[in-house]
Amino acid sequence: MGVGKALTQKGSERMRQFPQGFLWGCATASYQIEGSPLSDGAGPSIWHRFSHTPGNVLGGDTGDVACDHYRRWRDDVVLMRELGIRAYRFSIAWPRVLPEGRGAVNENGLAFYGRLVDALLEADIIPFVTLYHWDLPGSLQDLGGWANRDVAGWFADYADVLFGRLGDRVHHWITLNEPWCVAHLGYILGQHAPGMRDLWAGLRAVHNLLLAHGRAVLAFRQRNMPEGRIGITLNFRPPHPGSQSEQDRAAARRAHAYHNRLFLDPIFTGRYPDPIVQWFKDSWPETLQSDQDVIRAPIDFLGVNYYTRNVVVHAPGTGLLHTRVIRQPGPHTAMGWEIYPEGLFELLLWIHQAYGSPVLYITENGAAFEDRPDPSGTVRDTDRLDYLRQHFVQAHRAIQEGVRLQGYFVWSLMDNFEWAHGYSKRFGIVYVDFGSQKRTIKQSGHWYCGVIARNGLEN
Numbered sequence: 001m002g003v004g005k006a007l008t009q010k011g012s013e014r015m016r017q018f019p020q021g022f023l024w025g026c027a028t029a030s031y032q033i034e035g036s037p038l039s040d041g042a043g044p045s046i047w048h049r050f051s052h053t054p055g056n057v058l059g060g061d062t063g064d065v066a067c068d069h070y071r072r073w074r075d076d077v078v079l080m081r082e083l084g085i086r087a088y089r090f091s092i093a094w095p096r097v098l099p100e101g102r103g104a105v106n107e108n109g110l111a112f113y114g115r116l117v118d119a120l121l122e123a124d125i126i127p128f129v130t131l132y133h134w135d136l137p138g139s140l141q142d143l144g145g146w147a148n149r150d151v152a153g154w155f156a157d158y159a160d161v162l163f164g165r166l167g168d169r170v171h172h173w174i175t176l177n178e179p180w181c182v183a184h185l186g187y188i189l190g191q192h193a194p195g196m197r198d199l200w201a202g203l204r205a206v207h208n209l210l211l212a213h214g215r216a217v218l219a220f221r222q223r224n225m226p227e228g229r230i231g232i233t234l235n236f237r238p239p240h241p242g243s244q245s246e247q248d249r250a251a252a253r254r255a256h257a258y259h260n261r262l263f264l265d266p267i268f269t270g271r272y273p274d275p276i277v278q279w280f281k282d283s284w285p286e287t288l289q290s291d292q293d294v295i296r297a298p299i300d301f302l303g304v305n306y307y308t309r310n311v312v313v314h315a316p317g318t319g320l321l322h323t324r325v326i327r328q329p330g331p332h333t334a335m336g337w338e339i340y341p342e343g344l345f346e347l348l349l350w351i352h353q354a355y356g357s358p359v360l361y362i363t364e365n366g367a368a369f370e371d372r373p374d375p376s377g378t379v380r381d382t383d384r385l386d387y388l389r390q391h392f393v394q395a396h397r398a399i400q401e402g403v404r405l406q407g408y409f410v411w412s413l414m415d416n417f418e419w420a421h422g423y424s425k426r427f428g429i430v431y432v433d434f435g436s437q438k439r440t441i442k443q444s445g446h447w448y449c450g451v452i453a454r455n456g457l458e459n
């Protein structure tokens with residue numbers, strides 16, 4: 001079933017036309033671009049603490065300055081307007097709004113985001129607000145953070161402050177960004193803030209993140225904002241077995257259940273994937289029957305973050321799932337991730353078919369490459385342009401198959417603080433000279449501007 005005109009002849013060109021009103025955008029996150037983490041009454045986040053702890057971030061980089069967006073936000077909105085984006089996904093730093101995570105609101109912090117929203121609307125750019133993109137207030141981590149069941153109420157209260165103060169202008173809300181990374185990288189592997197290596201805590205974080213999401217959705221519904229839409233952003237890595245042996249196929253099923261279904265199933269079906277509950281049986285958290293109803297509070301859209309796939313083999317005693325990812329031949333990004341555009345089509349179709357055809361937004365897709373300006377100052381990032389083009393083609397294929405994909409946010413608007421990699425990995429379609437803070441639209445950014453203007457791809 002096609003949607004819109006799939007391929008239209010335009011002279012000798014063939015266009016892949018996207019549906020009218022398709023939202024082309026870019027995405028960022030507070031700690032990765034803002035800088036000024038403690039300005040105007042903001043409290044320290046777990047990433048402020050983590051990055052200031054020696055050894056946690058490559059090169060000792062921190063988010064103290066980042067892209068200085070907290071001060072340069074007006075110019076950055078002008079930049080977004082130059083790119084012609086229709087929508088901008090950004091996150092709000094919880095500790096800027098509630099410095100202690102609970103209690104008193106920091107009006108300065110709230111005012112920053114109010115000004116940013118007003119400037120976006122003035123520029124005819126639709127704000128998509130992520131309530132949580134990993135910068136938990138440090139004071140809540142002191143109480144156990146995501147491993148403390150009370151966090152669900154703290155998060156819902158924080159979300160409700162923002163619904164009340166920005167809900168008249170912001171109509172698209174994302175509760176959590178990649179809760180899988182929050183639990184797995186932050187509480188189980190310790191590679192991200194808060195740097196815990198505790199399976200017991202990590203699995204409770206999984207459940208409490210889902211509870212927090214559900215409680216925020218219920219708080220949103222209570223506000224009765226008919227124009228409002230709320231969803232969650234999940235990260236996915238479609239796993240392919242390294243061989244057709246039953247062991248490798250079972251390994252891929254385990255990886256699929258843990259990486260792709262751990263949050264999706266409870267939200268859409270009210271149940272955790274059985275293979276995972278069985279796998280972690282001794283450590284699995286106690287849950288209440290009533291939790292399911294909170295977690296599966298209906299959402300209006302699902303945000304999909306896709307970068308690559310994993311080819312997985314059975315590896316006894318290796319890692320959490322006794323699996324190992326096998327590097328594939330062919331092109332990879334600077335993150336060491338295989339470039340596998342077909343994985344985006346496979347993923348979108350699977351979600352569409354297996355979870356009741358939800359409205360989808362690609363809330364992140366992009367690539368890191370070694371970008372350098374040439375002597376003229378131009379950044380010819382053809383590898384990123386090709387990566388995006390190939391993935392846009394797959395998104396178009398999915399729409400042609402009836403997937404209700406309504407927008408695409410490129411990660412990222414600009415080069416930024418790439419978590420434990422610091423500033424060593426550049427994902428932006430805009431180059432940032434972190435010394436001078438000069439922004440330069442890369443070749444991929446200029447190309448993306450054309451895609452948006454045509455709402456489609458030329459072959």
Ligand SMILES: N#[N+]C[C@@H]1[C@@H](O)[C@H](O)[C@@H](O)[C@@H]2O[C@H]12
Nearest residue numbers: 029177178305364411418427
């Ligand atoms: N790594 N990487 C790039 C990108 C990261 O910069 C985002 O903050 C995350 O939401 C997600 O992991 C994807």
